[in-house]
Amino acid sequence: MENDNKATGAFEPKLVAFVCNWCTYVGADLAGTSRLKYASNVRVIRLPCTGRIDFMLILKAFAQGMDGVIVSGCHPGDCHYTVGNYHARRRWILFRSLLDFAGIDVRRVHFAWVSAAEGAKWADLVNKVSGEVRELGPYKEYQGLAGKGIA
Amino acid sequence: MARIGVFVCHCGENIAGTVDCPKVVESMMHIPGVVHAVDYKYMCSDPGQRMVRDAIREHKLTGVVVAACSPRMHEPTFRRACAEAGLNPFLCEISNIREHCSWVHEKSEATTQKAIDLVRVMVEKVKRNRELQPISVPVTKTALVLGGGIAGIQAALDIANCGHKVVLVEREPSIGGHMAQLSETFPTLDCSQCIMTPRMVEVAQNENITLYTYSELESLDGFIGNFKAKIRMKARSVDMNLCTGCGSCYQKCPQKKIPSEFNTGLGTRTAIYTPFLQAVPNKPVIDRDNCLYFKKGVCKLCEKVCPTKAIKYDQQDEIVEVDVGAVVVATGYNVLNTGFFPEYGYGKYKDVITGLQFERLASASGPTSGEIRRPSDGKVPETVVFVACSGSRDPAKGLPYCSKVCCMYTAKHAMLYKHKMHEGKAYIFYMDIRAGGKMYEEFVRRAVEEDGVNYVRGRVSRIYEEDGQLVVKGADTLLGGMPLEIKADLVVLATAMVASPGAEELAQKLHVSYDAYKFISEAHPKLRPVETNTAGVFVAGACQAPKDIPETVAQASGAASKVLQLFSKPELMREPVVAVVNRTAPPLFSTCVGCFLCEKACPYQAIGREEIKARDGKVLKVVAKVNAGLCQGCGTCVALCRSKSIDLQGFTNEQIFAEIMAL
Amino acid sequence: MEELKNKVRELLKAGTVQAVIGYRAGSDEKTARVAFVRQPDEADGLILDPRCTDNLAVYLLKPEVKLLGKLAIVARPTTARTILQLASENQLADGQVIVLGVSADGKAVVELASFEALEKFVGQVPAGLTEEEKVLLAKIEGMSREERWAFWQSEFARCIKCYACRAACPMCYCSRCIVESNQPQWIPVSPHDEGNLEWHLVRAMHLAGRCLNCGFCAKACPMGIPLNLLTQRLAEEAKAAFGAVAGGSATGEYALSMFKADDKEGFIR
Ligand SMILES: Cc1cc2nc3c(=O)[nH]c(=O)nc-3n(C[C@H](O)[C@H](O)[C@H](O)COP(=O)(O)OP(=O)(O)OC[C@H]3O[C@@H](n4cnc5c(N)ncnc54)[C@H](O)[C@@H]3O)c2cc1C
Ligand code: SF4
Ligand code: SF4
Ligand code: SF4
Numbered sequence A: 001m002e003n004d005n006k007a008t009g010a011f012e013p014k015l016v017a018f019v020c021n022w023c024t025y026v027g028a029d030l031a032g033t034s035r036l037k038y039a040s041n042v043r044v045i046r047l048p049c050t051g052r053i054d055f056m057l058i059l060k061a062f063a064q065g066m067d068g069v070i071v072s073g074c075h076p077g078d079c080h081y082t083v084g085n086y087h088a089r090r091r092w093i094l095f096r097s098l099l100d101f102a103g104i105d106v107r108r109v110h111f112a113w114v115s116a117a118e119g120a121k122w123a124d125l126v127n128k129v130s131g132e133v134r135e136l137g138p139y140k141e142y143q144g145l146a147g148k149g150i151a
Numbered sequence B: 001m002a003r004i005g006v007f008v009c010h011c012g013e014n015i016a017g018t019v020d021c022p023k024v025v026e027s028m029m030h031i032p033g034v035v036h037a038v039d040y041k042y043m044c045s046d047p048g049q050r051m052v053r054d055a056i057r058e059h060k061l062t063g064v065v066v067a068a069c070s071p072r073m074h075e076p077t078f079r080r081a082c083a084e085a086g087l088n089p090f091l092c093e094i095s096n097i098r099e100h101c102s103w104v105h106e107k108s109e110a111t112t113q114k115a116i117d118l119v120r121v122m123v124e125k126v127k128r129n130r131e132l133q134p135i136s137v138p139v140t141k142t143a144l145v146l147g148g149g150i151a152g153i154q155a156a157l158d159i160a161n162c163g164h165k166v167v168l169v170e171r172e173p174s175i176g177g178h179m180a181q182l183s184e185t186f187p188t189l190d191c192s193q194c195i196m197t198p199r200m201v202e203v204a205q206n207e208n209i210t211l212y213t214y215s216e217l218e219s220l221d222g223f224i225g226n227f228k229a230k231i232r233m234k235a236r237s238v239d240m241n242l243c244t245g246c247g248s249c250y251q252k253c254p255q256k257k258i259p260s261e262f263n264t265g266l267g268t269r270t271a272i273y274t275p276f277l278q279a280v281p282n283k284p285v286i287d288r289d290n291c292l293y294f295k296k297g298v299c300k301l302c303e304k305v306c307p308t309k310a311i312k313y314d315q316q317d318e319i320v321e322v323d324v325g326a327v328v329v330a331t332g333y334n335v336l337n338t339g340f341f342p343e344y345g346y347g348k349y350k351d352v353i354t355g356l357q358f359e360r361l362a363s364a365s366g367p368t369s370g371e372i373r374r375p376s377d378g379k380v381p382e383t384v385v386f387v388a389c390s391g392s393r394d395p396a397k398g399l400p401y402c403s404k405v406c407c408m409y410t411a412k413h414a415m416l417y418k419h420k421m422h423e424g425k426a427y428i429f430y431m432d433i434r435a436g437g438k439m440y441e442e443f444v445r446r447a448v449e450e451d452g453v454n455y456v457r458g459r460v461s462r463i464y465e466e467d468g469q470l471v472v473k474g475a476d477t478l479l480g481g482m483p484l485e486i487k488a489d490l491v492v493l494a495t496a497m498v499a500s501p502g503a504e505e506l507a508q509k510l511h512v513s514y515d516a517y518k519f520i521s522e523a524h525p526k527l528r529p530v531e532t533n534t535a536g537v538f539v540a541g542a543c544q545a546p547k548d549i550p551e552t553v554a555q556a557s558g559a560a561s562k563v564l565q566l567f568s569k570p571e572l573m574r575e576p577v578v579a580v581v582n583r584t585a586p587p588l589f590s591t592c593v594g595c596f597l598c599e600k601a602c603p604y605q606a607i608g609r610e611e612i613k614a615r616d617g618k619v620l621k622v623v624a625k626v627n628a629g630l631c632q633g634c635g636t637c638v639a640l641c642r643s644k645s646i647d648l649q650g651f652t653n654e655q656i657f658a659e660i661m662a663l
Numbered sequence C: 001m002e003e004l005k006n007k008v009r010e011l012l013k014a015g016t017v018q019a020v021i022g023y024r025a026g027s028d029e030k031t032a033r034v035a036f037v038r039q040p041d042e043a044d045g046l047i048l049d050p051r052c053t054d055n056l057a058v059y060l061l062k063p064e065v066k067l068l069g070k071l072a073i074v075a076r077p078t079t080a081r082t083i084l085q086l087a088s089e090n091q092l093a094d095g096q097v098i099v100l101g102v103s104a105d106g107k108a109v110v111e112l113a114s115f116e117a118l119e120k121f122v123g124q125v126p127a128g129l130t131e132e133e134k135v136l137l138a139k140i141e142g143m144s145r146e147e148r149w150a151f152w153q154s155e156f157a158r159c160i161k162c163y164a165c166r167a168a169c170p171m172c173y174c175s176r177c178i179v180e181s182n183q184p185q186w187i188p189v190s191p192h193d194e195g196n197l198e199w200h201l202v203r204a205m206h207l208a209g210r211c212l213n214c215g216f217c218a219k220a221c222p223m224g225i226p227l228n229l230l231t232q233r234l235a236e237e238a239k240a241a242f243g244a245v246a247g248g249s250a251t252g253e254y255a256l257s258m259f260k261a262d263d264k265e266g267f268i269r
């Protein structure tokens, strides 16, 4: 993925979104069928359920040069697998506190519930996160780690 | 080495309007492993699909990426096309460049770049896809129906009449449920027993139905198509094979003053009894708590009078085990009793009764033979007050939900009373009248207009006894909250419908979810109303939520049709998106360390344990094992497993890792 | 002390156990080392004093130790909690080890043959961070985000990926650690900053809700990295957010295997 907007030369953040197949993915489809326009710098990776979203995926995304990560699935109570999102929520609570404690900028990790009906919420989320991360600038700290310190 | 083909769809102008499709194709050719890439106006059309099939054969493709609309649209289409060309369908993935790209962004280089990224990510995934086979699960074509009310009866008959075996389990000594207790039914006022008893007899006579009454489910194991149910047949103390149902025993039984459950305590029964005359099976049970022989060791009158020697005092509970492929839960409801209401005297006034008790008073087969006489002194009441929403729609003190049938049966009750007591006065206190349903509103109108029932909008705040009458204090909110006091001879509370006793324990045995009020939850409130969150377990009737008979019967037939759908094929085919615990060479056998933390997390109890044994039978290791019949493929276990010993087919660690690395 | 030695001799003589895991004097005045006592007369070498802080439970699951036969183990309250936590993760069965529980003051020794007895034993000793530990955590939490990043980066930069921390941790009993998984290779093998960060975060997450705060990991680290602070922080979070505390019972629930429908968070949009 390219980091800079070729036309303007301004910084464009790179975002990845890990989403569940039944709510957020469908919500994003709905944004499409409704022809809502939103920032083009997000790439969606589809997983069956938020329960499947390993915290390692978030770390690997940063390692791969992402400036921000979105993690999203069904609202509590609406999980296609009944409770996968409740498990995910617990995991995120701990993981987010660990990231913060380790000095990782948690403003770059966004958790959201987006239902299959919330096409507009999805578009809005991407725009907002994109804007917020653009403000923060490239995630130089993390990206600077790659290859550094090899003895 | 992977040989991947990429097929980029223009979707007319839908994609090509904003994404430079030829450029996407061009950039694909630089990815190692991509041997073929083309774009086409309509990939999903016949010629488009032919392009895919031809390329698979011509280029010996080992994987296919179709960059087009959402996989929710055409994933099945393209997977089928791949299969037709001899490629395992699970080696085909869709990259969504329409809903997630061309439709949501303006035409620009960035949009094309995003499409390229999305396709590249999928190419990296597909390189790591494995051939998968749909999972086939054998199906035992016997259904277990729990509860013999109208819901269970309807479901059992529908399934049995299609030629499948049914095991019907009823907790009480007879089937029939609440409908057998009702007098006449709204909105037609036809006699409940007249329409119910023939159906009960049909159950008894149907060769495909095995009926276990006075029985309960002990446990349920297994998974869709392959359940094992244990049923506890409580000791009846009567040999069902010998008993002819002649009734000599209960005519002679000296214990005559036991309140009859069927008559809601308004009549009595004996210690050896059948709940009502039309009971199915019409064979008695001994209520051991009240039998003189069981209590004091003396009596045995029934044994003496039984002409067939059917009385067996030493009978024990018996557990039967049945294999079933599907379960229908139809365990019905209960009503709050009058003791629930402090403001209405906590059940201490004999003439404050529930709607269900009124049904028995109004029923021709009831304790008063259908004459409406009040319980305290048998007097025919001249004024009757009906209180709708007793306990329902009362978040503060009762239950927040609407019991749905009370408005209708209260109107019915007032009508039945007026039909029998033309001079009598009937008042109904109500919050609002909910009469949605065919002929329902007309029915309520009739009560008001033809039968002169007085509807008073407002709540009853207190009821107390004074001079042999009940003083009902309330307010008429249509008259600006004017206080109102009515002296009544009988008060009938339309008490809330609640879950039947034991509903929670039963739901836990079945691993199905239930709501805060212990009603069984359906899998989806709109689209899957008769399924539960456990595959193969269906729900019907008032155990799911309060409902009336027509709705109950419709839901029961719906559940039956789901069961029949399942039984329509010898095997059940499932997508192979299931978790698998790895197996490796000895001495490790699997990297799983048997912490079984995944077992607890699985929402479907799909994870079990497998003992790995040496030749001599010694257990070397216990590791997790996924039951593919139960696993729904959420992947919660995969994210949880620290040693990465469990993985999800179709969304493996390797695949997703590669997707991220391709960003 | 004599009490302990006598118990050990008794157990070995009677053949109740084949080996006892305890402490013996180290190479200098200040250290204690693990002792595997297999003969009654070897019990003389056992010590029990403030030097003996290692969490001996780590040895219980090592394959070579398992080969010794039935085991007894000298256990301070933290070790006892570790044993219960291992039991809740199906790694130890009831009655499999005899625990010689050492009271908090280090004096009395009680024989605890069942998990039930062990649960009672640990129930008497309050678990949780010490005041000093709390102060240290608060100090890091009090830093600005950039300072925390810099602090941890300077710590992680020293990590040589020797995995001594993992070997020392009784809860790191996987037969294949995620760092050894190579399909995919989640964490790069060589010690460089990105992989080091990932290793430390992954280790901490894998111990979230399971760590007993014995501190053995940090003690084992040849580079002096205070990596137990990470697990301490998560234990505090698990307790605050879910009321979950590791090591209280043999049937305890793992904080991440369960949930409450009303678990509270303040960050999901
Ligand atoms: C006062 C009153 C009047 C009504 N009047 C009308 C009317 O006029 N018209 C109308 O359409 N509807 C009416 N209804 C509603 C009607 O009663 C219900 O819609 C209907 O009975 C629901 O049937 P069901 O089979 O779901 O439940 P139920 O009739 O409750 O049957 C459930 C059966 O399951 C059995 N059972 C329970 N638990 C277990 C267990 N664990 N194992 C095995 N068996 C178990 C019970 O013993 C029972 O036999 C009225 C309701 C009330 C309260
Ligand atoms: S698969 Fe993983 S989580 Fe499950 S028992 Fe094995 S090691 Fe534990
Ligand atoms: S994928 Fe989900 S349903 Fe399947 S075994 Fe794992 S946790 Fe259970
Ligand atoms: S013991 Fe220290 S140096 Fe070794 S891997 Fe652990 S933290 Fe790194």
Ligand code: SF4
Pocket: C055, C168, C169, C170, C171, C172, C207, C210, C211, C212, C213, C214, C215, C216, C217, C218, C228, C231
């Ligand atoms: S303190 Fe360190 S060694 Fe002890 S349990 Fe926690 S992570 Fe393992």
